[in-house]
Amino acid sequence: MMVDVTLWAGLRPLADNQKVVRVEARTIRELLRELEDRYPGLAEPIKGQVAVAVNGVIYRNDWSQELPEDAEVLLMRRLAGG
């Protein structure tokens, strides 16, 4: 399944200045792996700095989450809280 992933601005220089990257993935884990393979510079931020928004729900840890058809997917910075 092909998914369009929107990268936050800080990641774009690490991904050939792409804002949206189209990848084939069924889960968040596959999506992140595909991004890392294509853009090795993304490996470092993906290791501990990203959260993934799938259809508006923000996932910080659950990389097994399946991606629904036509899902809206954004890579976001992992948030801090009080």
Added chain:
Amino acid sequence: MSFDATYQNKSFNSVGTRPLRPDGVDKVTGRARYGADFNMPGQLVARVLRSPHAHARIKNIDTSRAEAVKGVKAIVTAADLPDLTDGDAGLFAILDNCMAREKAMYDGHAVAAVAAIDQKAAKAALNLIDVDYEVLPHVVDVDAATLPDAPVLNEKIFTQGVEPTPTMPSNVANRAEFGHGDVDAGFEQADLIVERSYKTEQTHQGYIEPHACVANCNPDGTAELWVCTQGHFVYRQNCADLLGLEASKLRVTSSEIGGGFGGKTHVWAEPVALALSRKANRPVKLVMSREEVFRASGPTSATSIDVKIGAKKDGTITAAEATLRYTSGPYAGMWAELGAMTSFACYDLESVKTVGLEVVVNRPKVAAYRAPSAPMAAFAVESAIDELAHKIGMDAVDFRIKNAASEGTKSSYGPVYGPIGIGPTLEAAKTHPHMSAPLGENQGRGMACGFWFNFGGQTCTDLNISADGTVTIAVGTVDVGGSRASLSLIAAEELGISYDDIKAVIADTSTLGYNDMTDGSRGTFSTSMATISAARNAIEVMRQRAALMWDIPLEDVYWEEGHAHAAGTKHGNRAPLSVKDIAAEAGNTGGPIAGHSELVADGAGVSFATHICDIEVDPETGSSRVVRYTVIQDAGKAVHPSYVEGQYQGGAAQGIGWALNEEYIYGEDGRLQNPGFLDYRIPVCSDLPMIDTQILEIPNPNHPYGVRGVGETSIVPPLAAIANAVSNAVGVRMAHIPLSPPRILAALNEANG
């Protein structure tokens, strides 16, 4: 994740009730054990030497005279905390902040520490540590730090997030941009535009209990730490990383906590206490004084924010833009980025753009404070929204309702919203009696909205059923705001037993799997999922035990209302077995009965609130008093409504202090002038009215009971609600927080010529 977290609309027996809090008696009788209440035989007392300079190169530290003081057992400097961070910039910032290495970066920065047999010897030794400083130019103001002639704090900082990367270092560590649409085209369509700059001053979380710990390093490589923290597993990892310990050999036990609000998500002195203990080979107790807490533990950012919003005469916002500059202390942070993400989150905007700039300054390292960064952004945006509503001639609530985000709205920070509560909180405000109550002389009314993300995280929980049928829940998320009560209610709900038969405790790091810390309003959200899961696992065990007791197939046993039932009629008219019945036989049916859960709680529901505030201003002195305050917030599901209301009230109280009085005041020399509660004034009971609350429950679709976090959002609207109220009371737009009497008086004098 095997646990199905989907919301199930069901009625409750225990959840939603208001039993007595389990920690209440201990806390009001003084029995509760806080960080400083723990002691070990033979423990030493630690004191920290702190830089008196805002910015200074450390040329040399000579500890020889101090080491000669009778009773001194160890002295540590940065040399005793070698850099083991392996290129991890975030971890290095924590290390450098715990003990200055090449430079002291702010007034109060630790440069050395002493462990001695008593306070007297430790203090005497501090006075004899000779530090040779080369004082450097400093900058503490957020705007001054961005000027071309500002002293550069760190020659290695080149602004990230701009293309091409700058060739000159600066104090702007990062630029982050969010938004969608075309703001220029949007402003073209606007009939009216409001554009204004705002400032907020640095505040502290103001928790009543200072940081405190007892550290004990053993010669065999094991260590223990008793500490007041919001996250003992995170403290364990940070301390292990910084000291080169194995995480599993460092046992961290969290104490009762006298407030944290984000400030206890970060290690400040704990690695130093461990380093002292390692060197002295004795337990070391380190308790920060109030002055040290102010000077050297993480406050909020000070901010400078520019906002521009345009709207049509019918009240439709056509474009919104903000540039947010946030101080992060001397190290890069992501505080402006959070402000940029949250600033317009309440609204459905066709064109929006926000830019966050992280500014390093010679102030303490910023830490999270309850919905970090959102209150300042909300102050600026909600002030401008109010001003625009006035200009258009629309009611402030109606204007917000017209532009409020709803399910399906693309948020200003990117994702599309699911079911959310901003619209319902505004509708509730519109019809709330507070909104139509008459105002007295010199009084003004303001309202404002607020947003916070909430999040979940890694969670591990054990549920053990004793032979008498009572239940213990062991959780690894520190109870900051009442989670022991809410988790007990949830276990009672799932097991079908009484709340009084359940005891929730916070387990230490050696007795339970890893748990993220209590932040992001995740305590009850995450741990309730793990508790539900653990309870259901325990029920599965009890079904098996009932099947053995009855000698019938497992599939013929079902669980309902706290009892195992034999299904159908083929097993005769067997009386259902209660938890107590099954527990009493546990020893002969397979041994102890327990349920365990380890999971990742994701899918936290975003949270919105609307606040209403009435304020009275004395036009002669500029003094102001909040006379009525109402909080309306979506909880998803209020597990223990009294605690939820307490969270709403607490957040509002802290926001009121932030809005009216609290601020870090620095002298020309870069030294903090008011590191104490006499000169840094947080609200006390007599400053506040009864804060009314209204709980809305719009279920979070990603939690079985619909729970959202509730702890943080309540501090987001108060700055703006109060500023709007004061502005309406005095007829002058107030754009600089705190609205202290001198600042209000100056605005009045300026307006009156």
